[in-house]
Amino acid sequence: MRVKNIKDADIKLLEYKDYYLEKSNEYKGKWKELFKNNNPIHLEIGMGKGKFLKESAKLNPNINYIGIEKSSTILLKAVRMISTSKLKNIYLLNIDASNLLDYFASSEISHIYLNFSDPWPKDRHAKRRLTAPSFLRKYQDIIVNSGVIEIKTDNENLFNYSLETLEEAKFLIKEQSSNFDSKKRNIVETEYEQKFKESNKTIYYIKVVKMTTKKRMKLYEDLANLHGPSGDEGQVRDYLLKVYRAEADEILRDGLGSVFGMKKGKKDEPVIMIAGHMDEVGGMVTRLQENGFVKFINIGGVVPNVWVSQNVVIQTAKGKVKGVVGSVPPHMGAAGEITVDSLFIDVGAESKKDLEKYGIKPGDFLTFENDYYVTKNKNRIVSKAWDNRFGTGMALEVFRELKNIEHPNTVICGATVQEEVGLRGAKTSSQMVKPDLFIAIDVSPVGDATPGPGDSFGKLNGGFLIRFYDPGNIMNPKMLEYVEGLAKKHKIDYQFFLSKGGTDAAIAQYAGSGCFSITIGLPGRYIHSNTSMIDVRDVEAVKAIVLEIIKDFSKERLLELKQWKYISLAKIKQK
Ligand code: SAH
Numbered sequence: 001m002r003v004k005n006i007k008d009a010d011i012k013l014l015e016y017k018d019y020y021l022e023k024s025n026e027y028k029g030k031w032k033e034l035f036k037n038n039n040p041i042h043l044e045i046g047m048g049k050g051k052f053l054k055e056s057a058k059l060n061p062n063i064n065y066i067g068i069e070k071s072s073t074i075l076l077k078a079v080r081m082i083s084t085s086k087l088k089n090i091y092l093l094n095i096d097a098s099n100l101l102d103y104f105a106s107s108e109i110s111h112i113y114l115n116f117s118d119p120w121p122k123d124r125h126a127k128r129r130l131t132a133p134s135f136l137r138k139y140q141d142i143i144v145n146s147g148v149i150e151i152k153t154d155n156e157n158l159f160n161y162s163l164e165t166l167e168e169a170k171f172l173i174k175e176q177s178s179n180f181d182s183k184k185r186n187i188v189e190t191e192y193e194q195k196f197k198e199s200n201k202t203i204y205y206i207k208v209v210k211m212t213t214k215k216r217m218k219l220y221e222d223l224a225n226l227h228g229p230s231g232d233e234g235q236v237r238d239y240l241l242k243v244y245r246a247e248a249d250e251i252l253r254d255g256l257g258s259v260f261g262m263k264k265g266k267k268d269e270p271v272i273m274i275a276g277h278m279d280e281v282g283g284m285v286t287r288l289q290e291n292g293f294v295k296f297i298n299i300g301g302v303v304p305n306v307w308v309s310q311n312v313v314i315q316t317a318k319g320k321v322k323g324v325v326g327s328v329p330p331h332m333g334a335a336g337e338i339t340v341d342s343l344f345i346d347v348g349a350e351s352k353k354d355l356e357k358y359g360i361k362p363g364d365f366l367t368f369e370n371d372y373y374v375t376k377n378k379n380r381i382v383s384k385a386w387d388n389r390f391g392t393g394m395a396l397e398v399f400r401e402l403k404n405i406e407h408p409n410t411v412i413c414g415a416t417v418q419e420e421v422g423l424r425g426a427k428t429s430s431q432m433v434k435p436d437l438f439i440a441i442d443v444s445p446v447g448d449a450t451p452g453p454g455d456s457f458g459k460l461n462g463g464f465l466i467r468f469y470d471p472g473n474i475m476n477p478k479m480l481e482y483v484e485g486l487a488k489k490h491k492i493d494y495q496f497f498l499s500k501g502g503t504d505a506a507i508a509q510y511a512g513s514g515c516f517s518i519t520i521g522l523p524g525r526y527i528h529s530n531t532s533m534i535d536v537r538d539v540e541a542v543k544a545i546v547l548e549i550i551k552d553f554s555k556e557r558l559l560e561l562k563q564w565k566y567i568s569l570a571k572i573k574q575k
Contacts, residue, residue, distance in 0.1 A: 009072035013094060016079040020092050029105035035064045035089065040110035043068065043142075045097045045130060046117050050078030052190040057090040059188065064089045066109075070096040097130055097138075104142040106379060106461075106537075112139055112149045116192035119155035131162035133544070134491035136169040141537060143210050145378050151206040152180065154196045159204035168404060169540075170216055171208035180205035213374050213536050217381060219397065221372045223389035227315050229282030229299045230421040232365040233257055236278040236392065240415060243396060252412060254432050258425040260414030261399055269408040270558045272550060273435035274398055275426065275504055276391020276442065277419030280384065281528050282367040283307075285314060285345075285360060292349035294323065294360060297340060300420030304338045306529040311369040312345060318359030322369065323347035368530035379536050380460065386534050387527040388419065391441035394522075394539070398546050407551050419504055423472075426504035430511035436558055438508035438517040439546060443524035443534065444499055450525075458523050460535040463493025464542045465521030470499040472506025478561050479516055483545065486552060492544045493537075497521055516561065520546055 006012070013020045021027065027034055031041055039062050044053050047067030057065045067090070069075040075094045082090060095103060117130040126132060131151065139149060149171065153159055156178075163176060180203045182189045189197075196203060214221070228236040240259045244251055248261030260273070281300030288294060294314070309327040313320050323345040345366070349355045372383040383389070392415040399413035412433055416425030419442075430438055444465055447456020458465055466483055468475045487494040509517035522542050525533045 003071070003073055003077075006073045006076055009076040010094065013072060013076055013079060016083050019082050019090060020075070020079045020094070023093070023095060025102045028103055029108065031064070031066070031104070031108055034091070037064070039064050039089070041066060041108060042111040042113065043104075043109050044113040044115060046070070046114065047078060047092070048074055048115075049191055050082050050092070052113070052115055052188050053078070053090060054082050054085060054087070055188045057087045058085065061089060066091050066093065068093045068095050068097060068100075070094070097135060100138045100142060106141055107144045109142045110144055110147050112143060112147070114149065114151045115190040116153055116196075117151075117158070119153065119158040121155075121157060126161070129158060129161065131158070131165050133165055133169060136165055136171070137491075137540060137544070140169060140210060140540065145210055145212045147210045148174075149208050149210075152182075152190065152193060153204050154192075154201045156202070156204065159206065162206055164404075166206065166208050168401070170211055172211050173206065173208050175205070175207040177205045178202060213378050213381065217374075217536060217539070220381075220383075220389060220393045223393050224372045224383040224385045226385075226389070227313065227365070227367050228278055228280055228385070229284075229365045229367055230279035230418045231299065232315065233278045233417045236389070236415070237417075240278070240392070240396065244399070244414065247400065252414070252429070252432065254425060254428040256425045256428050257417040258415065258429040260412045260429065260433070262410065262412045263399070263402045265410035266408040269410065269555050270436040270553055271410045271412065271433065272437045272439065272553060273430065273433050273508070274395045274411065274413045274439045274441065274546065275429070275508075276393070276395045276415045276440075277388045277417065277425065277504055278392050278415040279417055279420050280367060280387065280389070281420050282365060283312070285362055285364040285366065287362060288352045288355045288360060289344070290352050292351050292354055293326070293344040293346055294355060295344055296366060299365065301528050302340075303528070304340045304343065307340065307343050308338060310530045312366045313369045314345070314347070314360055314364050314366040316359035316361065316364050321347050321358050321360060370530050375533070380533055381536065382531055382533050384530055384532070386522075386524050386532045387443040388441075390443050390522050390524075390534065390539070391415070394441045394542055394546070397543060398550070401543075401547060402550070405547060405551050407553065408555070409550060409553050411550060416504055423502065423504055423507040427507045430504075430508035434512035435508070435515055437549075437553065438505060438511065438515055439549070440503040440505040440508065440517070440519040441542065441546070442503045442519055442521060443527055443532070444497055444501075444519075444521040445527050446497075446523040446525065448525070457497045458495045460523050460525065460533070461537050462495045462523060463487075464495075464538060464545050465497035465519075465523060466494055467497045467499060467503070467505075467519040467521050470502050470506065470519075472502035473509060473517060473519070475518055476516060476561070478563065479518055482561060483518065483520075483549065486548045487545055490544065490548050492548070493541050494545070495523070
């Protein structure tokens with residue numbers, strides 16, 4: 001919008017305290033208090049001179065409206081016009097949309113309008129478009145599940161671009177039109193819209209909704225509820241084989257049970273291998289006792305206390321058998337130190353014969369029983385097996401996204417087996433593939449919930465984890481600079497993470513004569529137990545960085561990172 005700057009507009013704005021809010025993040029999370037009611041909040045980004053907002057607020061007294069506008073001159077015009085009304089359901093902010101998260105908390109907004117945003121026609125300015133991925137991630141965060149975004153534009157390129165980015169960001173496209181008439185739909189016309197209509201321009205329109213967390217994460221729900229302790233990953237493998245077979249150029253399998261799908265890239269370009277691990281921690285039946293109790297051992301690292309009084313499921317040849325790990329009730333005195341040796345599973349059997357009848361045998365595997373659920377918060381989800389059905393699902397999600405991105409690389413996505421008992425499937429499968437870059441996607445325990453040592457790292461909703469050190473794998477410093485540079489460039493949230501454990505990256509680094517091998521981590525709480533919690537916003541960050549790495553990677557980049565041919569990495573950030 002071209003207007004002559006009004007002198008001291010930002011100071012003049014202060015005269016309109018009923019409608020104009022000074023730049024301050026004190027409203028974040030408190031908008032409902034400010035409006036003094038519980039009505040839904042609609043936000044127009046780039047509101048211009050405020051016609052749409054004022055008329056909408058008048059028509060819909062039960063909706064609260066917030067307008068943001070980066071130009072103080074334009075906002076002053078808007079606030080002058082709105083102040084002649086007596087509306088109580090409207091506030092204006094003089095901010096840039098890139099700072100939305102400083103002003104709005106998660107799920108505070110029900111509806112966003114982008115009316116005739118600047119189209120930024122040049123490709124190199126695409127990042128400034130208000131439907132660029134970094135903006136969409138912010139909208140995802142501040143709008144509620146099933147929240148709506150409506151976009152109007154006269155620019156066909158922006159329309160097409162937005163359809164792509166919205167779809168990639170997992171918004172559900174409800175409506176798209178290249179011949180839109182607000183009047184026919186009883187929607188308020190904006191100022192620009194009127195102008196464009198008068199000059200017979202086409203108006204493009206898109207309406208999307210934010211998918212519910214449940215729907216967005218359905219793949220993970222399906223995967224997480226499967227049974228798959230290390231060594232018994234058949235259910236997960238069958239699931240993966242079905243989808244990779246349908247979508248991959250080629251399937252790769254190692255002799256231990258790991259499964260990968262390949263999308264071929266250009267000749268002589270790098271091979272990127274992206275792996276979750278399909279196994280989870282659990283247990284194995286060792287002995288059936290005469291009294292009908294079942295003895296077991298750990299599969300993977302589970303602290304003995306975690307088992308006590310948990311429901312478990314034993315997978316037998318005859319099907320599932322549920323039981324509970326016995327504990328000593330307080331009436332019978334303190335239990336003393338707990339070892340897995342001292343524990344047993346009570347499936348309700350009265351004798352060894354009963355157990356045999358149920359099909360239980362030494363060597364049967366068991367897992368915790370705890371079905372996946374989305375918490376009240378909507379962004380956080382609980383499951384027994386985030387570690388690591390998350391990585392398994394994310395590798396698959398990334399694989400499915402490959403058809404939508406440009407890059408020259410051969411990409412191999414899938415899942416290893418037996419990570420929890422010593423990175424076994426990663427050893428065999430990385431030797432089979434010999435990638436140039438191995439990316440382990442795994443869940444790491446962050447320190448925001450456990451009072452433990454002060455040296456713990458990370459939190460939920462802080463972004464993906466750059467795992468710069470663990471005892472089995474030191475992140476190559478050039479690689480670290482590279483990943484951090486890409487995250488900064490694409491405005492993806494990240495956190496540095498140090499771990500005392502290990503991931504598949506520790507063993508994959510030995511593939512061939514050695515390769516780049518990194519872990520992109522998802523923050524998780526309480527892992528290696530019957531339950532764990534993650535945050536979907538971190539899931540989006542993991543996905544975003546992995547895709548940016550694939551998009552940016554090439555033969556040249558590989559050489560650069562290896563420093564076999566030196567080009568300053570500062571260049572990536574400028575590109
Ligand atoms: N929505 C109005 C005005 C459209 S013009 C209408 O339909 O009539 C686009 C407006 O968006 C301009 O006033 C411009 O200053 C504002 N704008 C562009 N980028 C912005 C950003 N990043 N943050 C806030 N406002 C922005």
